[in-house]
Amino acid sequence: MRMRRWFVILLPSMIGLALSLLFNLTDLKNPIIYLRADLGTLMFLSGLLISSALGLIIFINQRFRSMEETTAEGAAQDRRRFIQLLDHELKNPLTAILAGIANLSSSEGETRKGSSLDSIRTQVQRLSRLVSDLRKLSDLEIRPLEYSQVNLSEVLREIFELGRSSQTASDRQFNLLLPQAPWPLPEVHGDRDLLFLAFHNLMDNAIKYSQPGDAIELRAREDGNNLVIEVADTGVGIPEDEIELVWTELFRGKAARGVPGSGLGLSLARAIVKRHNGEISIRSRSGQGTVVTMQLPLGL
Amino acid sequence: MKDYPNPLILLVDDEEAITANLAPFLERSGFVVHIATNGEDALDKIHSMQPDLVVLDVLMPKVDGRQALRILRKENNWTPVILLTQVGESAERAMALEEGADDYLNKPFDPHELVARIRSVLRRSRQGQPPLSAAWRLTCGSLIIDRRARRASLEGVELFLTPKALQLLEYLMTHPDEMVSRERLLDVVWGWDYPVGTRAVDTRIAELRHTLGDDASNPRFIETIPGQGYRFSKDVSSLP
DSSP states (O other): OHHHHHHHHHHHHHHHHHHHHHHHHSSSOOOOOOOOOOHHHHHHHHHHHHHHHHHHHHHHHHHHHHHHHHHHHHHHHHHHHHHHHHHHHHHHHHHHHHHHHHHHHHOOSHHHHHHHHHHHHHHHHHHHHHHHHHHHHHHHHHSOOOOEEEOHHHHHHHHHHHHHTOGGGTTOEEEEEOOOSSOOOOOEEEOHHHHHHHHHHHHHHHHHTOOTTOEEEEEEEEOSSEEEEEEEEOSSOOOGGGGGGGGSTTOOOGGGTTSOOOSOHHHHHHHHHHHTTOEEEEEEETTTEEEEEEEEESOO | OOOOSSOEEEEEOSOHHHHHHHHHHHHHTTOEEEEESSHHHHHHHHHHHOOSEEEEESSOSSSOHHHHHHHHHHTTOOOOEEEEESSOOHHHHHHHHHTTOSEEEESSOOHHHHHHHHHHHHHHOOTTSOOGGGOSEEEETTEEEETTTTEEEETTEEOOOOHHHHHHHHHHHHSBTOEEEHHHHHHHHTSSOOTTHHHHHHHHHHHHHHHHTOOTTSOSSEEEETTTEEEEOSOOEEEO
């Protein structure tokens, strides 16, 4: 961005320099041109020049500042939303733990005690998972990638098998579409474990937000520049007013109530794809299903 | 001062909520427990009580756990130390071992896991001598690992290992003759839970064995304990 601005600023002087060299160093006629003006006109013209220069500077400055302000405002808004969501995610398990403890101190029977303890343990595990996922997300942004040539077909096949044999995925119709002609998927330079994690999260979502009888499709292709991987399902989908929010850390839609998870799965997948200089996007229709598309650049 | 029938543990953490709950648990597990609330206090108590093992939190006021450990090791004091690391990031974990901790555990942890760690460190500790985890170079037969240079060689030939495989080898070699669970190894390499991670550990171990030319059915280095984990050969020693 900044480079281009400098280029625009310097372009006229570059052209001027080139032309001057052209006239001076070649046999082209290089006539001397005299300009004459009365002092009044000169004063007026120089005033005009200074004004326009000043105007331009002020205009650029303001644009710059307002751009900064909007990003700062956006960041503050993101932060507020994140804290709100975190607050929400913490409140429920904490309330359950408090209730469990209250039960524990008033109940006599061993079985009652046992069930209170179990419920407290579950809530603590939920909180630990949340902390662990948050840590994972921050770690992912800085962890050095362990690069190798990754055979994506193999990784996707593994994810497919894992999804199909998952206990919670009963009676879903699984499909895996990998190109064979004219050539199979090329290898991609990346961190195999992290890519596996990203696909796994998306597969996990597809299973979580679909019902028995729904179809889940895992497909990949190559378009010359990118490897395009898609995870699609005919599940519950995401309502239009929530689609923008799914990338927010900890955000969980209405359909996610009662479904276990921390609201960080997509954020984690996005962080991984970004680390591979790729793109990730989501399309969904409420009641019809969802497709997440990842593009990983070839020849990294 | 080793006249206690049970091992004496010094538990160092500035969070009273943690010491107040952990100490009784450790006592029920058969240890005698004393508490220190910061690094300075910990150093004093290590000098006066000579505990058998120190459980040391990293983030503390005044002298933090890492500083305390450094001071202790500089005094040539090799009391076994288990660090309680806060951030679970890979760098943090690597650092814990480099600074002469005998082991580390990420918060939050299961107290049973802490007891298991304490027992295995106590079993491993060589009275008053530096632990293997404080040595830069370790050897087992013709296998040599140089932890600072992040290199390993077998019969003088340098091995090509991925960073994760090297990390695994490092952890196994600093814990010889000890059954290390897959979950623990997963934590070593990742620091956080990873889906179907135990399988990922098996893949890494297979990769490591392949590079080491180790036969799983008749292992020289890494032995599989079915259904539990892995165990490295007991013949590990430190090199100068």
